[in-house]
Amino acid sequence: MTRKAVDVVIVGAGIVGAACAEAFTRAQMSVALLEKAVVGGGATAAGMGHIVVMDDSEAQFALTHYSQSLWNERAASMPREAEYEGCGTIWVASDDEEMAAVRQKNEFYRQQGVATEILDEAMLAEAEPNLRKGLSGGLLVPGDSVIYAPCATAWLMQSAVDRGATLITGVEAVKFVDGGVQLSDGSVVPARLSVNAAGSRSPELTPDAPVRPRKGHLVITDRYPHFVRHQLVELGYLKSAHGMTTDSVAFNVQPRSTGQVLVGSSRQFDQVHSAVDEPILQRMMRRALEYMPALGNLSVLRTWTGFRAATPDSLPLIGPCPGREGVYLASGHEGLGITTSLGTAQLLVDQILGKATAIPFGPYLPSRFPLEQDHA
Amino acid sequence: MPEEIALAVNGKEIRVPPGTVVAAAVNLAGESRFRISVTGEPRAPLCGMGICFECRVTIDGVRHQRSCQIFCRPQMKVETDAG
Amino acid sequence: MPAERAYEVLVIGAGPAGIAAACCASESGGHVGVLDDNPAPGGQIWRGESARPKNPEAARWLRRIRETPVSIECGAQVVSQPAPGVLFVESEGRLREIEYKKLIVATGARERFLPFPGWTLPNVMGAGGLQALVKGGLPIAGKKVVIAGTGPLLLAVGEYLHRHGARVELIAEQAPMRRLIPFGAGLLSEPAKTLQALKLKWELRSVPYVTGCWPVSAQGKGKLDTVTLRSAKKTWQQPCDYLACGFGLVPNIELASLLGCETRNGAVKVDQWQQTSVPGVYAAGEATGVGGLDLSLVEGRIAGYAAAGKTADAETLLGARGRALRFQQAMEHAFSLREELKQLPDAGSLVCRCEDVPFRKLQTHQSWRAAKLQTRCGMGPCQGRICGPAVEFLFGWQFGSVRPPIFPTSFSDAAGRREPGAGSA
Numbered sequence: 001m002t003r004k005a006v007d008v009v010i011v012g013a014g015i016v017g018a019a020c021a022e023a024f025t026r027a028q029m030s031v032a033l034l035e036k037a038v039v040g041g042g043a044t045a046a047g048m049g050h051i052v053v054m055d056d057s058e059a060q061f062a063l064t065h066y067s068q069s070l071w072n073e074r075a076a077s078m079p080r081e082a083e084y085e086g087c088g089t090i091w092v093a094s095d096d097e098e099m100a101a102v103r104q105k106n107e108f109y110r111q112q113g114v115a116t117e118i119l120d121e122a123m124l125a126e127a128e129p130n131l132r133k134g135l136s137g138g139l140l141v142p143g144d145s146v147i148y149a150p151c152a153t154a155w156l157m158q159s160a161v162d163r164g165a166t167l168i169t170g171v172e173a174v175k176f177v178d179g180g181v182q183l184s185d186g187s188v189v190p191a192r193l194s195v196n197a198a199g200s201r202s203p204e205l206t207p208d209a210p211v212r213p214r215k216g217h218l219v220i221t222d223r224y225p226h227f228v229r230h231q232l233v234e235l236g237y238l239k240s241a242h243g244m245t246t247d248s249v250a251f252n253v254q255p256r257s258t259g260q261v262l263v264g265s266s267r268q269f270d271q272v273h274s275a276v277d278e279p280i281l282q283r284m285m286r287r288a289l290e291y292m293p294a295l296g297n298l299s300v301l302r303t304w305t306g307f308r309a310a311t312p313d314s315l316p317l318i319g320p321c322p323g324r325e326g327v328y329l330a331s332g333h334e335g336l337g338i339t340t341s342l343g344t345a346q347l348l349v350d351q352i353l354g355k356a357t358a359i360p361f362g363p364y365l366p367s368r369f370p371l372e373q374d375h376a
Numbered sequence: 377m378p379e380e381i382a383l384a385v386n387g388k389e390i391r392v393p394p395g396t397v398v399a400a401a402v403n404l405a406g407e408s409r410f411r412i413s414v415t416g417e418p419r420a421p422l423c424g425m426g427i428c429f430e431c432r433v434t435i436d437g438v439r440h441q442r443s444c445q446i447f448c449r450p451q452m453k454v455e456t457d458a459g
Numbered sequence: 460m461p462a463e464r465a466y467e468v469l470v471i472g473a474g475p476a477g478i479a480a481a482c483c484a485s486e487s488g489g490h491v492g493v494l495d496d497n498p499a500p501g502g503q504i505w506r507g508e509s510a511r512p513k514n515p516e517a518a519r520w521l522r523r524i525r526e527t528p529v530s531i532e533c534g535a536q537v538v539s540q541p542a543p544g545v546l547f548v549e550s551e552g553r554l555r556e557i558e559y560k561k562l563i564v565a566t567g568a569r570e571r572f573l574p575f576p577g578w579t580l581p582n583v584m585g586a587g588g589l590q591a592l593v594k595g596g597l598p599i600a601g602k603k604v605v606i607a608g609t610g611p612l613l614l615a616v617g618e619y620l621h622r623h624g625a626r627v628e629l630i631a632e633q634a635p636m637r638r639l640i641p642f643g644a645g646l647l648s649e650p651a652k653t654l655q656a657l658k659l660k661w662e663l664r665s666v667p668y669v670t671g672c673w674p675v676s677a678q679g680k681g682k683l684d685t686v687t688l689r690s691a692k693k694t695w696q697q698p699c700d701y702l703a704c705g706f707g708l709v710p711n712i713e714l715a716s717l718l719g720c721e722t723r724n725g726a727v728k729v730d731q732w733q734q735t736s737v738p739g740v741y742a743a744g745e746a747t748g749v750g751g752l753d754l755s756l757v758e759g760r761i762a763g764y765a766a767a768g769k770t771a772d773a774e775t776l777l778g779a780r781g782r783a784l785r786f787q788q789a790m791e792h793a794f795s796l797r798e799e800l801k802q803l804p805d806a807g808s809l810v811c812r813c814e815d816v817p818f819r820k821l822q823t824h825q826s827w828r829a830a831k832l833q834t835r836c837g838m839g840p841c842q843g844r845i846c847g848p849a850v851e852f853l854f855g856w857q858f859g860s861v862r863p864p865i866f867p868t869s870f871s872d873a874a875g876r877r878e879p880g881a882g883s884a
Contacts, residue, residue: 038829045832081833150832169825221870222440222840223414258414258835263870276862278541278875285874296871299440301840303862303873395510396596397498403597408581408682415815418681420581422812422845424591425503426496427569429840429867430812440840440867444592445534447498 001187004166006030009181009191011173011205014044015149015341016330017197018156023345025163027353032189033157033165034181036172040153043199043337046218046306048254048264049149050231051339052089053141055108056238059315059363064336065112066359067343068143074342075145079155083148083257089231090119090127091139092251092291098235099136106139116141130227130294146231146254149338156341173198176205176327193352195328196321200307202331206321210369211332213307215271217281218264222299225259234291240267241335242314249284251291261298263288265335267308274305310334311369318347318364322371328352329366383452398443398454399424399431410443412457433457465558466492468766469546471714472565473531474502475752476744476759478520480563483763483772485527493524494535494548494557496866500524502567503587504752507594520756537714538872539863544739547872554872561739561766564715564727565759568745570612570705571848573796574810574818575803577677582701586616589703593623600624602700605686607631607674609794610707611751618662620703627663628699631672631688633706634794639670642793645786652786673800677702707794708749709848715742716861724748725851732773733762741766750787757783801853810853811846813839818853827856840867 008024010017013035021033038045051071055061078084093099102118109116117140119127124138161167172184180190196202200213234251241250252265266284271277281303288295311317311332321327330344347364350357362368380391385405392401399421402410409418411432421431426445434455435441443454467489470477477493478500485491493500501508505517512518524531535550546557570585577583584592586606593599603626606613613630621627632639646652672690677683686697712720715727721736722728726748733741743758757780764773804810806819814835824830827837827850836850837843837858842865847858864873 038826038832041828041832154833219870219873220838222867224439278539278863282873282875285870286876289871289874289876296869296874296876297438298870299840299867300864300870300873301842301867302838303864392596395507397592399592400596400598403592410581413579413812413815417579417809417815418581419579419812420682421584421592422572422588423570423585424588424595425569427841427844428812444595445496445498 003032003168003187003189005190006032006166007191008032008193008195009189010034010195010197011181012042012197012199013039013153013157013167014042014197014199015040015153015156015338016199016333016344017195018153018160019341019345020195020197020330020348021160021165022156023349025160025165027349031160031165032191033160033167034171034173034183034189035167035169039157039167039169040150043306043308044153045150046216046304047149047308047335047338048218048252048262049147049338050089050144050254051147052144052231053109053114054238054336054339055105056242056314060336061112062359063316063340063343063364065114067340070342070346071145071339072143078147078152081148081151082155083151084145085147085255085257086142086145087230087255088140088142089144089233090124091141092124092131092232092234093136093138094234095136101235102137102139109141114141115143128229128232130292131232132291132293135291140230144231146256147338148256173205176324179326193326193328195330195348197330199331199337200309202309202329206324206327206329208323208371209317209321209329209331209366210311211309211317212269213271214310214334215266215268215277215305215307216264216335217266217276217284217303217305218262219281219285219300219303220256220263221261222301223259224261224298227261227294227298228253228255228292230255232291237265240265243267244312245269247280249280249287251287253288253292253295260301261295263295269310274307276303276305308334308337316340316344316364317366318344319351319361319366322367381448381450383448383450383454385454386456392448396448398433398435398441398446398448398452401448402433402443402454402456407456410456463555463557464490465560466490468561468563468763469494469557469559470563470565471537472502472567472744472746473497473500473533474565474567474744474755475505475520476567476755476762477502477563477565478524479756479759480565480743480763480766481529482520482523482527483760484563484767485529487767487769489767491529493529493531494537495531495533496536498534500531500533503591506591536866536868538866538868540718541875547875549868549872552869554876561741562718563762563766564718564720564735564740564742564746565744565762566711566714566746568708568710568749569844571707571709571852572845573706573800573803573849573852574808575674575676576805576808577679578704579809579812580677580679580683581681582679582683583677584701584703586612586703586705588705589701590616590619593620601626603628603698604701604703605629605631605674605688605697605699607686607688607702607704608706609633609796610705611790612705612708614659614663614668616703617666618659621662621666627666628697629667629669630663631674632668632670633673633797633800634670635797636670638793642789645789649786673803674702674704675803706796706800708745710746710749712746713861713865715740715746717863717865731777732765732770733758734765748787749790750783751790754780754783754787796852804853810849811836811839813841813845821850821854827859830856831859842866
C-alpha cells in the first residue's frame with residue numbers, strides 16, 4: 001500500500017526529527033514524520049534538556065551558539081509544559097588548573113560575544129550555597145537555559161502538524177527505498193527526500209552512518225526548591241564527553257522548574273541493555289556528592305538511562321547521506337541534541353533549498369567520514 | 377499507665393499515648409492539612425501504609441517525612457505545610 | 460564496615476505470609492530474618508497486634524515468631540539489588556548490604572484508589588487507610604464515617620471502626636447483590652468463615668450495607684464534609700467526617716519485578732512450592748494474588764518450608780492451599796469492578812496526586828509511557844503506586860518497567876554510601 005506522497009519523510013520524532021518537521025513545514029514543504037514508539041520518548045526524554053553553548057571545538061561552539069539563539073527567539077511562544085528556564089550554567093573549577101581553563105573559556109566566549117562572568121570562590125559560594133567549600137570558582141554563562149524536552153518536542157511536532165505535516169506512529173521504518181521509506185506494515189511513504197533522525201538507532205537504516213550508542217544515567221530527586229539555582233557542570237565534563245574509550249562520569253546538576261534536582265552524567269559505549277548499571281550509577285552519584293555533599297540528604301525518586309548518538313568527532317551529521325540519493329542524516333548529536341535540534345533543522349532545510357546558512361555547514365556534513373566505516 | 381509523649385505540632389504542644397503515629401498526632405493537634413500539593417490543594421493521609429506520600433510533614437527540620445509510618449518520640453517538632 | 464551475617468532465608472514483609480514463612484523456615488535451624496518497612500510487624504491486616512494483641516490468631520503467630528531465633532527488623536526498606544544474593548536495605552538513615560541464600564517475597568498488597576471529584580480532600584482515605592490510622596491513634600469515636608468501594612475489607616473495616624465508637628453511616632459496596640449472594644453462599648462451606656461473617660453482620664446490624672452503590676463525589680471546604688453516593692434507586696448526599704474508600708487490593712510486585720520475577724495479571728507467578736521464575740526466590744501471600752488471610756498463611760508456610768528444603772512438610776499443606784485458592788477465585792468474581800466506575804472521574808479529577816495531573820490531560824494519550832512523559836503522571840514519590848492501578852483500570856494501560864530505587868531513598872544511600880551517619884536524614 002502506498003501512503004500519501006510528501007516532499008520530505010522524517011524517520012524519528014525525537015526533538016531533532018520534530019524540529020526538522022517543523023522547519024520543513026515552515027518552508028512550505030509537505031512532511032511525514034514517523035515515530036515507532038512515543039514522540040520524544042527516546043534519548044530526548046532521557047536527557048537533561050539543557051540549552052547550552054559548548055566550546056569543545058569551534059564547530060561545536062558555532063552550532064550550539066547558533067541553535068541557542070534560535071531557542072531564545074522561540075522561548076516566549078513555548079507552552080508552559082515545556083518548562084523553559086533561563087537559569088544559566090556555571091562551569092565549576094575545583095583547583096587552580098581548572099580556574100586557568102575558566103579564564104581561557106571566558107576569553108573565548110568574550111570574543112564570540114557570549115555573556116559570561118568569572119566567579120571567584122566567594123562569589124561561587126554565594127551563587128550556589130550547596131556546593132562544597134574550597135572550590136576555586138567558576139564561569140557563569142547566564143544565557144544558557146533548560147527545558148523539559150518531551151513537551152518541547154510535542155510542541156514542535158504539533159506546530160508541524162498544524163501546518164499540514166502527517167504524524168505516523170506505531171509503525172517502524174524498515175528501509176529507505178527509491179523515492180521514500182518502507183515501513184514495517186509493508187506500506188511505503190513516497191517522498192522526494194528522506195531524513196534519518198533516528199538517533200542512536202540511525203545505523204539500522206543507514207549502516208554507513210558512524211553513530212554509536214553512548215549510554216547515560218540520570219537521577220532525579222523530590223522537590224527541594226532553590227537547592228540549586230543554575231545548571232552546574234564540572235570542567236571535566238568536556239573531557240568525559242570528548243573521550244572515546246573508557247566509561248566516564250562527570251558532575252552535572254540541574255534545577256527543574258518543579259524544584260526537583262536532576263543529576264547526571266555518565267558515558268559508556270558498547271552497552272546494549274537499558275537496565276540501570278548500578279556501579280556506574282553510584283560512581284556518578286558519588287562524583288556529584290564530591291561537589292555537593294548536601295545532595296546526600298535529598299530523596300531520590302527515580303533513576304533511568306538513555307542512549308546518546310555519538311560520532312567519532314563529537315559533531316553531529318547534518319546533510320546528505322553519502323552513497324544514498326535523496327537521503328539525509330540529522331543524527332549523531334551526542335549530549336547536545338536538545339541544544340542543537342533547532343540549528344540542525346534550519347541548517348538542513350537551508351542546505352536542501354540552496355539558501356545561505358547562518359553558519360558554515362561543512363563541519364557537520366556526513367561526507368567528512370569516508371564511506372567504509374568499521375562498526376564495532 | 378504508660379508515660380504520655382510530649383511533642384509539638386506547628387508550635388503547639390500536645391501529649392499522646394505511646395504507639396501513636398505522627399499522622400494521628402497532627403490530627404489530634406487540630407490540623408487537617410498535612411501538605412500543599414503542587415497546584416496548591418490541601419492534602420492529608422490517604423493510604424495509611426506509607427506509600428502515597430500524602431502525609432508528608434517536616435520532622436525536626438527534615439522534610440518529606442511520612443507521618444503515618446513514624447511513631448511519636450518525645451520532644452519531636454512536627455511542622456505541616458500549613459505551619 | 461563489618462559484614463552482616465548472610466541469611467539462609469531472608470523474608471521481605473512481616474505480614475501474615477512473611478511471619479508464617481519465617482516461622483516454618485526457622486524450623487530447620489538456619490539463620491532466618493524478616494525485614495519490613497512498617498514501624499511494627501503484622502503487615503496491614505495485623506497492624507497494631509504486636510503492641511496490643513486483640514486477634515487470637517494474630518497473637519498466636521506473633522508469639523510463635525517471638526519464640527523463634529528469627530530476627531525481625533522493622534522500618535527497613537529494600538532499595539535495590541546490587542548483585543544476585545544481595546540486597547541494599549535502608550533503615551534508620553543508613554544503607555546496608557544484606558546477603559541471603561534464599562529469599563521469600565511477602566510484600567503483600569495495597570488498596571486500589573479510583574479518582575472521582577473531590578477524592579483528594581483531607582479525610583478521604585482508603586478503607587484500610589483509615590483503619591491503619593485509627594490503629595495508630597487517630598480518634599474516631601463519635602465521628603461519622605462512610606465506607607465505600609469494594610471487597611470484604613469494607614466489612615472488616617466497618618466492624619473495627621464501629622467497635623471503636625465510630626458512627627458508621629453506611630457501607631457502600633459497588634458489587635451488585637446478585638454477585639454477592641453466591642459469594643456469601645460459598646462461605647457456608649467453611650464453618651470458620653461463616654462464623655466470621657455472622658460476627659461481622661451482628662456487629663454491623665445497625666449499619667446499612669448498600670450494594671450496587673458507589674461514591675460519585677466528595678465535597679467540603681478544606682476538608683471533607685459530605686459524600687454524594689449513587690445506587691440503582693437514587694443519588695443522595697451523606698454528611699460525614701471521614702470517607703473510607705478503597706476499590707479492592709493490588710499486589711505489591713515492585714520488589715519481585717526488580718529481582719526479575721515473572722508476573723501474571725499483576726501478581727508474582729509462582730509454582731506449587733511458591734517458587735518464582737528466579738531460582739532461590741520465593742513469593743507468598745497477597746503479592747502472588749489477593750486471596751485473603753488463610754491463603755496468605757498457608758502460602759507463607761509452604762514457602763518457608765520449601766525455601767528451607769523441607770518439601771515433605773510443604774507437601775502436607777498443598778490441600779489447604781487448594782481450598783484457600785477457591786476463596787480467592789470466588790472473591791475475584793464477586794468483587795470485580797463494574798464498568799460504570801470508569802465514568803467516575805470528571806475532566807478535572809486528579810488522577811496523579813503527586814503531580815496533580817487531571818483526567819482530561821491523560822485522555823489525549825495512547826500509552827502509559829506517552830502519558831507519563833507528557834503529563835508527569837507517575838513521576839512523583841509514590842512512583843505510580845497510587846495512580847498506576849487507576850490508570851490501568853481507566854485506560855487499560857500496563858504500568859511500565861521497574862527500576863531502582865523501588866522506593867524513594869536518600870541520595871547518599873542510592874549512591875551506595877554505607878558509612879554510618881553519611882548523609883543520614
